[in-house]
Amino acid sequence: MLLIAEKYVLWFLFYSFCGWVYESILVSIQEKRPVNRGFLNGPLCPIYGIGAVLGIAVLGDVHQPILLFVLSAVGACILEYVTSWAMEQLFHTRWWDYSHFRFNLNGRICLLGALVFGIGGVVIVGFIQPHVASATQMIPLSMMHWLSFVLIVLTLLDTVITVAGIVDFEESLGQLAAVVAKYSDAMREKVGDAVDVVNDASGRVSDMVEDAVSGPLQSGREMSTELMYKIKDAADSVFNRQQRRMIESFPRLRTDRNDETLQQLRAMFERLNRRHQ
Incomplete structure (x- = not known):
C-alpha cells in the first residue's frame, strides 16, 4: 500500500511539472514575454498533477478512446471549476478567467479547455502513463522511499510558504x-x-x-x-x-x-x- 502511494506521489509531481511546462510556454507565447506560470515557487502546477493521477486511478481500465475522451474532459472541467471556486473563496482572488473565450461557464471553464483536457486524458492514460509506470518500476525501492518523501515534503513546504505569502x-x-x-x-x-x-x-x-x-x-x-x-x-x-x-x-x-x-x-x-x- 505504501509503495502504491509513493508511486502516485511521483506521478503527481511528474505531471505537475509537465503542466507547469505546458502552461509556462502557452502563457509566455500569449504575453510575448517569459512567464513562470505556477501557483507554487517550484516548477509545478498541482492541478495538472491531481487531474492526471485521478484520471489514472479512475480511468486506467477504460480503453475506448471516445469514452476516455468524454470522461477526461468532463472530469477535468469539474476539477478546474471546483478549484477555481475554492481558491476564490480562500484568497478572494480569481486566478484564471475564460470570459474572453466562447462557450465558457462563469469564466471558470470553457469548451476549448475541455477539448484540450479530453485529448490530454486520452494521451496520458492511453499512451504516456504505461511508459511512466515502467520507468517508475526501475527505481530501486530504497530510492523510491526517500525520493517520494523528500519531494512531497518540499512540495508541502512550498505550498505553506506560498499560501502564507498571498493570503492577505x-x-x-x-x-x-x-x-x-x-x-x-x-x-x-x-x-x-x-x-x-x-x-x-x-x-x-x-x-x-x-x-x-x-x-x-x-x-x-x-x-x-x-x-x-x-x-x-x-x-x-x-x-x-x-x-x-x-x-x-x-x-x-x-x-x-x-x-x-x-x-x-x-x-x-x-x-x-x-x-x-
Whole structure:
C-alpha cells in the first residue's frame, strides 16, 4: 500500500511539472514575454498533477478512446471549476478567467479547455502513463522511499510558504492605495489639475494609475514616467515576493475588492517593461 502511494506521489509531481511546462510556454507565447506560470515557487502546477493521477486511478481500465475522451474532459472541467471556486473563496482572488473565450461557464471553464483536457486524458492514460509506470518500476525501492518523501515534503513546504505569502493579497492592494494617497496632494501640486486623484472611502487610486499609464500629464511623458516609478516603488514596498510573483505569473488575476487598482497597476508595469526592452 505504501509503495502504491509513493508511486502516485511521483506521478503527481511528474505531471505537475509537465503542466507547469505546458502552461509556462502557452502563457509566455500569449504575453510575448517569459512567464513562470505556477501557483507554487517550484516548477509545478498541482492541478495538472491531481487531474492526471485521478484520471489514472479512475480511468486506467477504460480503453475506448471516445469514452476516455468524454470522461477526461468532463472530469477535468469539474476539477478546474471546483478549484477555481475554492481558491476564490480562500484568497478572494480569481486566478484564471475564460470570459474572453466562447462557450465558457462563469469564466471558470470553457469548451476549448475541455477539448484540450479530453485529448490530454486520452494521451496520458492511453499512451504516456504505461511508459511512466515502467520507468517508475526501475527505481530501486530504497530510492523510491526517500525520493517520494523528500519531494512531497518540499512540495508541502512550498505550498505553506506560498499560501502564507498571498493570503492577505487584497489587504496589500488596500495598503498600496493608502501609501499612494499619502503623497497624492504633493503630486497634485506638481502637475496641477492634470491628475485627478480619487481618494474615496475605499482608498482606491485607480484614476491616478490610469493617468500614469495613459500619459496625459501636464509636463508630458517625463512626468508620467516619474509618477509611474513612484507608484512602482510604493508597490515594491507593499507587496511581498509571493504577491509580486502572482501578479507576474497570472495575467488574468482578478480580486474581489480592489480589482480595478490591480488591473491599472498591471498596465503600468507592462508599460514600464516595454520601455526597458
